[in-house]
Amino acid sequence: EDQVTQSPEALRLQEGESSSLNCSYTVSGLRGLFWYRQDPGKGPEFLFTLYSAGEEKEKERLKATLTKKESFLHITAPKPEDSATYLCAVRLSGAGSYQLTFGKGTKLSVIP
Amino acid sequence: DTAVSQTPKYLVTQMGNDKSIKCEQNLGHDTMYWYKQDSKKFLKIMFSYNNKELIINETVPNRFSPKSPDKAHLNLHINSLELGDSAVYFCASSQGGGLQETQYFGPGTRLLVL
Numbered sequence: 001e002d003q004v005t006q007s008p009e010a011l012r013l014q015e016g017e018s019s020s021l022n023c024s025y026t027v028s029g030l031r032g033l034f035w036y037r038q039d040p041g042k043g044p045e046f047l048f049t050l051y052s053a054g055e056e057k058e059k060e061r062l063k064a065t066l067t068k069k070e071s072f073l074h075i076t077a078p079k080p081e082d083s084a085t086y087l088c089a090v091r092l093s094g095a096g097s098y099q100l101t102f103g104k105g106t107k108l109s110v111i112p
Numbered sequence: 113d114t115a116v117s118q119t120p121k122y123l124v125t126q127m128g129n130d131k132s133i134k135c136e137q138n139l140g141h142d143t144m145y146w147y148k149q150d151s152k153k154f155l156k157i158m159f160s161y162n163n164k165e166l167i168i169n170e171t172v173p174n175r176f177s178p179k180s181p182d183k184a185h186l187n188l189h190i191n192s193l194e195l196g197d198s199a200v201y202f203c204a205s206s207q208g209g210g211l212q213e214t215q216y217f218g219p220g221t222r223l224l225v226l
């Protein structure tokens with residue numbers, strides 16, 4: 001069965017302490033891996049899409065990378081405003097191409 | 113300018129009632145979705161419509177019935193509400209199923225069934 005697993009479930013960082021979030025997937029026919037940010041009480045906000053192994057995308061303090069089995073979201077020198085739940089999702093080829101399969105998310109807390 | 117909007121934002125109701133949630137997108141997208149996020153924050157697809165046609169219908173009780181009057185709207189009607197229906201329901205939209213597709217989410221409707 002296709003599966004998306006995110007780790008850790010929760011992460012507390014001091015402001016400025018860099019770290020990485022992991023998203024591993026066991027799916028066949030990957031057509032895209034998506035990273036979203038979700039703030040409490042709000043809908044997921046799109047961050048990045050990665051399509052092929054070796055691809056990297058950057059936005060401010062965030063950098064997403066993709067291998068054949070996992071993706072990392074690297075956070076460099078985080079600030080308190082980076083606190084949120086980060087969701088990873090995959091889109092498959094074929095009949096499943098219209099839907100996203102989400103992981104359970106990593107809740108990031110950045111302490112001043 | 114809200115890209116994907118949902119109404120109501122909060123919905124508190126009694127078990128057994130029938131309720132509807134509305135979604136509208138002004139992005140010009142042709143595909144819309146309903147997701148359910150449970151108490152553990154797990155986000156799961158329920159339905160998807162492309163050009164007003166149902167293309168995804170996951171294992172969801174038939175008490176849930178989506179309706180798409182046009183490409184910009186996708187409503188969700190729920191009959192005979194149960195306690196387990198309490199969750200946050202998110203609407204999303206995208207432009208087709210091509211490689212460049214990105215799904216944009218609404219703010220969510222928080223449903224509490226008492």
